[in-house]
Amino acid sequence: MQSKKQKNIRNFSIIAHIDHGKSTLADRLIEKTGMLTSREMQSQVLDNMDLERERGITIKLKAVRLVYKAKNGEEYLLNLIDTPGHVDFNYEVSRSLAACEGALLVVDSTQGIEAQTLANVYLALEQDLEIIPIINKIDLPSARPEEVKKEIEDIIGIDCEEAPLISAKEGLNIDDVLEEIVEKIPAPKGDVEAPLKALIFDSYYDSYKGVICYIRVFEGTIEPGMTIRMMSTGKSYEVTEVGVNTSKHMSLDKLEPGDVGFVTASIKNVKDARVGDTITDHKNPTDSPLPGYKKVIPMVYCGIYPAEGEDFNSVRDALEKLQVNDASLVFEPETSVALGFGFRCGFLGLLHMEIIQERLEREFDLNIVTTAPSVIYKITKKNGEVLEIQNPSNLPPEAEIEYMEEPIVSASIMTPTDYVGAVMELCQNKRGTFLNMEYLEEKRVAMHYDLPLNEVIYDFFDALKSKTRGYASLDYELKGYMQAELEKLDILINGELVDAFSIIVHEEKAYERGRNIAERLKDVIPRHQFAVPIQAAIGSKIIARETIRALRKDVLAKCYGGDISRKKKLLEKQKEGKKRMRQIGAVEVPQEAFLTVLKYDEK
Amino acid sequence: MKDIAIYIHIPFCISKCYYCDFTSFPNMKDKLDEYIDYLLKELTLYKERIIDFNIKTIFIGGGTPSYIPGEHIYKILNYIYKNFNTSKLEEITIEANPGTLNKEKVSIYSSLGINRVSMGVQTLDNSLLKAIGRCHKVEDFYNSYYLLRKKDIKNINVDLMFGLPNQNLKDVINSLKEAINLGVEHISYYSLILEEGTLINKWYEEGSITLPSEDEERKMYHEAIEFLKSNGYNHYEISNFAKEGYECLHNLFYWKVKPYLGVGLSSHSNLAGKRFWNSSSFNIYYEKLKEGEFPVEGEEQIFKEIEMGEYCILGLRLIEGINKNEFRNRFNIDIENIYKDVINKHIKNGLIYENKGFIKLTNKGLDLSNLVEVDFLP
Numbered sequence: 013m014q015s016k017k018q019k020n021i022r023n024f025s026i027i028a029h030i031d032h033g034k035s036t037l038a039d040r041l042i043e044k045t046g047m048l049t050s051r052e053m054q055s056q057v058l059d060n061m062d063l064e065r066e067r068g069i070t071i072k073l074k075a076v077r078l079v080y081k082a083k084n085g086e087e088y089l090l091n092l093i094d095t096p097g098h099v100d101f102n103y104e105v106s107r108s109l110a111a112c113e114g115a116l117l118v119v120d121s122t123q124g125i126e127a128q129t130l131a132n133v134y135l136a137l138e139q140d141l142e143i144i145p146i147i148n149k150i151d152l153p154s155a156r157p158e159e160v161k162k163e164i165e166d167i168i169g170i171d172c173e174e175a176p177l178i179s180a181k182e183g184l185n186i187d188d189v190l191e192e193i194v195e196k197i198p199a200p201k202g203d204v205e206a207p208l209k210a211l212i213f214d215s216y217y218d219s220y221k222g223v224i225c226y227i228r229v230f231e232g233t234i235e236p237g238m239t240i241r242m243m244s245t246g247k248s249y250e251v252t253e254v255g256v257n258t259s260k261h262m263s264l265d266k267l268e269p270g271d272v273g274f275v276t277a278s279i280k281n282v283k284d285a286r287v288g289d290t291i292t293d294h295k296n297p298t299d300s301p302l303p304g305y306k307k308v309i310p311m312v313y314c315g316i317y318p319a320e321g322e323d324f325n326s327v328r329d330a331l332e333k334l335q336v337n338d339a340s341l342v343f344e345p346e347t348s349v350a351l352g353f354g355f356r357c358g359f360l361g362l363l364h365m366e367i368i369q370e371r372l373e374r375e376f377d378l379n380i381v382t383t384a385p386s387v388i389y390k391i392t393k394k395n396g397e398v399l400e401i402q403n404p405s406n407l408p409p410e411a412e413i414e415y416m417e418e419p420i421v422s423a424s425i426m427t428p429t430d431y432v433g434a435v436m437e438l439c440q441n442k443r444g445t446f447l448n449m450e451y452l453e454e455k456r457v458a459m460h461y462d463l464p465l466n467e468v469i470y471d472f473f474d475a476l477k478s479k480t481r482g483y484a485s486l487d488y489e490l491k492g493y494m495q496a497e498l499e500k501l502d503i504l505i506n507g508e509l510v511d512a513f514s515i516i517v518h519e520e521k522a523y524e525r526g527r528n529i530a531e532r533l534k535d536v537i538p539r540h541q542f543a544v545p546i547q548a549a550i551g552s553k554i555i556a557r558e559t560i561r562a563l564r565k566d567v568l569a570k571c572y573g574g575d576i577s578r579k580k581k582l583l584e585k586q587k588e589g590k591k592r593m594r595q596i597g598a599v600e601v602p603q604e605a606f607l608t609v610l611k612y613d614e615k
Numbered sequence: 616m617k618d619i620a621i622y623i624h625i626p627f628c629i630s631k632c633y634y635c636d637f638t639s640f641p642n643m644k645d646k647l648d649e650y651i652d653y654l655l656k657e658l659t660l661y662k663e664r665i666i667d668f669n670i671k672t673i674f675i676g677g678g679t680p681s682y683i684p685g686e687h688i689y690k691i692l693n694y695i696y697k698n699f700n701t702s703k704l705e706e707i708t709i710e711a712n713p714g715t716l717n718k719e720k721v722s723i724y725s726s727l728g729i730n731r732v733s734m735g736v737q738t739l740d741n742s743l744l745k746a747i748g749r750c751h752k753v754e755d756f757y758n759s760y761y762l763l764r765k766k767d768i769k770n771i772n773v774d775l776m777f778g779l780p781n782q783n784l785k786d787v788i789n790s791l792k793e794a795i796n797l798g799v800e801h802i803s804y805y806s807l808i809l810e811e812g813t814l815i816n817k818w819y820e821e822g823s824i825t826l827p828s829e830d831e832e833r834k835m836y837h838e839a840i841e842f843l844k845s846n847g848y849n850h851y852e853i854s855n856f857a858k859e860g861y862e863c864l865h866n867l868f869y870w871k872v873k874p875y876l877g878v879g880l881s882s883h884s885n886l887a888g889k890r891f892w893n894s895s896s897f898n899i900y901y902e903k904l905k906e907g908e909f910p911v912e913g914e915e916q917i918f919k920e921i922e923m924g925e926y927c928i929l930g931l932r933l934i935e936g937i938n939k940n941e942f943r944n945r946f947n948i949d950i951e952n953i954y955k956d957v958i959n960k961h962i963k964n965g966l967i968y969e970n971k972g973f974i975k976l977t978n979k980g981l982d983l984s985n986l987v988e989v990d991f992l993p
Binding site: 541563564565566567568569570571572573574576577579580582583584586587590 | 622805806807808829830832833853854866869870875877881882883884885890892915925928929932964966979981982983984985986988989992
């Protein structure tokens with residue numbers, strides 16, 4: 013049996029590339045449906061965190077309920093579910109899409125489809141969603157809506173004849189979008205009397221209410237006071253509140269099939285309310301959970317160390333707090349000879365890693381040192397033992413290793429044809445295996461490569477952007493592991509091995525990377541009163557060497573009455589600088605050094 | 616009674632040199648009378664505070680004090696003689712630039728008891744003088760020098776610079792040689808410092824001038840030390856050399872962290888546990904004095920641990936080094952009790968050593984003194 017309102021519910025997401033206008037369109041839809049007055053609107057309502065707004069990306073998902081009176085005179089509840097736009101958060105995207113019946117595909121009419129958009133469209137098609145193409149930015153002089161429509165038809169195979177041509181920025185033709193949503197997207201199905209079955213598509217921790225789960229109810233009813241069970245863990249909780257987001261949290265007495273809203277149940281940690289999990293009624297459970305749940309696993313690891321040793325506990329507290337809200341972040345304590353006590357942290361991808369690093373610094377005001385990111389290598393030892401290594405320092409001696417395997421991703425790169433040569437050269441340089449190339453339109457191609465993940469996390473994205481003037485887009489997913497000739501590259505400063513600089517590289521890359529790191533360190537490590545050799549080594553073999561010349565002069569020529577305050581200021585600055593240094597043997601290494609080695613080099 | 620040094624700042628010049636970032640204002644001759652009036656007002660305010668001190672030295676610096684008419688210098692010194700304890704006064708220095716002195720001025724100086732003249736010569740090479748924006752020539756220096764000797768000035772310092780654009784070791788030694796031949800009593804020998812906001816710094820950053828390499832520059836320092844020593848000059852501070860008994864008493868007040876009072880625009884003082892400095896704006900300086908207030912812009916309380924640090928930092932600038940006994944007498948504690956680790960660290964690094972109760976910089980330490988001094992900060 014269906015609930016009364018069910019036929020007038022529409023659940024949808026917006027799929028768009030960064031900058032193609034997703035948040036702006038969301039703003040317009042919210043405005044048009046009159047849930048918020050223009051005055052209440054902060055621009056780009058859906059992006060909550062500062063960081064997101066600054067980067068123009070959406071990191072965490074949110075859902076908002078709109079009330080729309082359609083041209084047919086009926087009132088509809090439109091649930092807009094926001095999705096992150098980055099490849100690192102692929103799984104989360106797939107779960108939000110699973111909560112919908114339809115998706116708006118927003119394409120910038122001056123740009124065309126991008127790799128990440130396409131990846132998300134495929135995710136939506138897998139969920140059998142109704143896809144409504146929307147052609148945006150038609151107010152711009154360089155708009156070419158007809159070409160872009162054809163591109164969508166050719167690549168995705170959906171009809172674009174009725175696609176609304178809009179300008180989200182100017183508020184042009186937004187009504188058409190709303191009408192399309194009502195007409196094209198199917199109403200949700202689901203039996204209100206069946207046992208509860210609800211999908212968690214997002215959850216975050218609130219210090220007053222505990223974990224707030226964003227859910228889509230598929231069957232049954234959820235209401236305050238009932239006991240629910242998380243099907244992946246079997247843990248049960250008593251529901252304290254259910255409701256929806258309008259302009260703010262609004263409590264309701266229940267949520268029914270087709271509803272999208274939130275539930276709180278005094279859950280202490282997002283780990284206990286994982287995205288993708290199914291909520292059911294503890295007393296009257298459903299037979300089987302909703303499909304598609306998986307525990308996300310980190311792909312990229314790096315060491316995070318407090319800049320000052322005494323901050324170790326603060327860093328741990330901060331990571332714990334972040335983890336409460338981010339089930340995909342993992343960490344465990346580790347020790348480095350160079351950096352002392354810190355943590356090895358695992359992330360979904362590079363962006364996720366950068367976000368966590370920035371949040372530690374900004375929100376928790378911590379001064380941290382991070383080591384080069386690493387992937388997980390599989391090591392098969394001669395005695396048959398298989399190890400998974402995330403920290404290059406833990407690599408067993410070469411003599412014990414039978415062979416090593418590294419993770420490979422399948423990558424799609426979309427680029428204007430002008431840059432095909434440059435992209436090929438880059439991929440080749442990054443040990444890529446060319447699979448195929450398809451023309452999306454006359455001037456744009458999609459290139460498919462298998463690439464080692466350790467090359468992708470090094471500087472691939474920066475290099476791709478720089479070689480294609482920012483026109484190319486990249487999407488990738490883990491394909492599997494492949495055997496490779498890998499080596500551990502060590503860096504010695506003044507004869508001492510600095511474990512935090514060690515990386516695992518392909519043997520063909522070892523010399524180049526070693527020389528590059530040595531050169532960079534030469535530039536960032538200050539001169540000392542003695543000459544400081546910097547060496548790159550594979551095992552006991554030195555493959556590159558630079559020397560930081562001894563400091564010959566550091567003295568103030570004049571120091572009279574008025575100079576004394578100045579001199580003290582100068583010395584204090586020097587002292588302040590020293591504080592941010594890491595003592596490695598007799599050498600003081602600035603914290604930037606640990607970052608500089610990762611930077612992309614135009615050379 | 617305690618001793619004190621007085622510094623008087625005259626912030627006027629004919630023009631600004633390309634390397635200068637001191638507080639001085641070219642071409643403001645008409646403002647002079649006004650300035651001197653305020654300077655005397657400021658001195659009046661300090662009457663009470665230094666009534667218990669013996670003035671041991673006076674240093675009239677700038678700017679270019681020799682640029683202003685002698686009557687102004689007369690006004691200042693006369694005021695001091697009338698109002699302060701000057702019976703123990705031993706040294707009065709005035710800074711002079713070649714080309715700004717004449718017979719009349721020098722006679723006035725002499726009659727006022729000025730017994731030391733410090734000349735901003737910088738180099739005895741006309742093309743180098745031009746390159747750094749000095750408005751005098753070598754000949755002007757010789758004329759001024761002989762004039763001073765004629766009027767019986769028995770203690771003359773020359774400032775010489777090294778590390779100048781396109782200067783080489785030979786140029787440097789030549790300048791030193793000429794100064795020695797003249798028989799100057801004191802030589803301040805400075806390395807050019809690129810200060811932000813100066814023309815020379817701008818040119819250097821633009822690449823329109825070349826400076827000697829670091830190795831050449833250090834050679835100019837090391838060879839000069841040997842050369843001056845072998846000619847009877849005592850190397851007594853990182854950048855200062857003097858014939859026996861001609862060390863600058865005034866500057867020793869700074870390096871030994873003894874009390875001093877600076878009056879005039881932007882000058883610094885160290886008095887009664889405080890370090891304080893005047894505003895460098897004429898307007899503020901005048902406004903405050905008009906209201907009968909001290910024209911002080913900022914101050915720093917010198918607590919014991921700061922004072923100990925300063926004593927060591929400045930003490931190390933002296934070639935004789937930090938006198939351990941003096942430290943104990945002054946602070947009632949052994950220096951090792953406070954700085955044992957720092958001292959050991961830098962002895963190990965080869966930057967300092969201990970000899971007969973003094974802790975001093977090694978030759979290498981003279982080049983890298985900041986590395987040592989930074990560790991004496993509280």
